[in-house]
Amino acid sequence: MEKIRSVNDLARHINEAAKIENTPPRLEDLGRTVGALTTAWPNNRGIYDQLKRLADFIERTKAEIAAIRPDDVKREHLPKATDELDAIVEATAGATNRIMDAAEVFTELSNRMTPEDADKAMNAVTSIYEACSFQDITGQRITKVVKTLKVIEARLEQMVSSSGLEGMAPAPRLTAVPEGDAALLNGPALPGAGHNQDDIDALLASFDN
Template identity: 40%
Template sequence: MKRVSTDHLDRIVEFVRARREDDVSLGDVVALAELTVESLSSFFRSLDMAVYRELSEIATFITNMKAEIGRLQPNDLKQSRIPAAGMELDAIVKATEKATDTIMGAAEEVMAADPAQPGYKALVDERMMLIFEACSFQDITGQRVAKVIETLQHIEARVSRFAEAINAADAEGYMTDEERRREERKVRNILHGPQLDGAGADQSQVDALFSKPEGEGGSQAAIDALFK
């Protein structure tokens, strides 16, 4: 930003010094005011330009932000893709429950049947066919899971591009009190859920822990530490 003109300031100082010991007339006051206005005019012009540039940059940033939000297509995510993914997951749960009930029901009938009774083989064959048909749910479930994964990848790509465009950084303390309580409860009660292959404690670690003599590591604290 430009500074006040030094030449104009020097002229003001010289004017004041020259009139310091003389009576100051109205003309002198007017002349001093003119010099002051002249010296500050360049400063205010530069100030106006600086404010204009900053406001212009803010306006450009807001315009770019709106464009990026538009590319994010939040309405499409909210009204179409996310609800569709939710319905697919709901269908997966229902199909899994139905298949499980069918398989378990057929298996119970086979186990309860008397092999010595007539028609036992026909019953077993019929129930086995029901089990095979129920197992076919995996194919449809796999297709539904693939659609959900595609939606998640789509959302991830858009959010990542948006974050890069606005140079976003992770904020501290983003969790609500309820979310924080749930996370603390998961850690406290070891509610990590099913682990992926290669993650978490494997069976050999669990077996080794429980095979130790009492007092040599089989305490509750050691068990909790294993699953954290």
């Protein structure tokens, strides 16, 4: 951006900016404009002070956005959260099907029971089927959460784009990276990401060799 040295420079700059229609102002551009204005009127303390406050505010806002590490959130945290939610749906579906397999066996066995026992057994089986519908509701709720995460991702992208932070070095992490024993706590692994019991047994056995 050219340096603004006079009121005429400023008027020309504003006119040029006004020609760019339908383009939302970027935080980065605003910051540069305000910076140029503070240089233009170093002796007018009233305007200078106000512009300085505005410039400081823009810098603080940029720093705060950078501190969120939007790229990390978009590339790492959101996809990870989505994968975890998908894994929940998969695991509950698997468990539900196993429960229903067992209930269906029970239904078949009820044919060999006395009518009274068969009635009781079938009432219990019905309760199992009814309870299993939780999986459908859980799946629908999780789908809603995943959609919300997608919206957050899109908004983050918009925020990064309008702040002019694309390509900038990320701010340091605000949350401490776990160390020692705390770093070992990752919770359940996603399918294929961790070891199964056979892997663990093989690993343990390898220490004995």
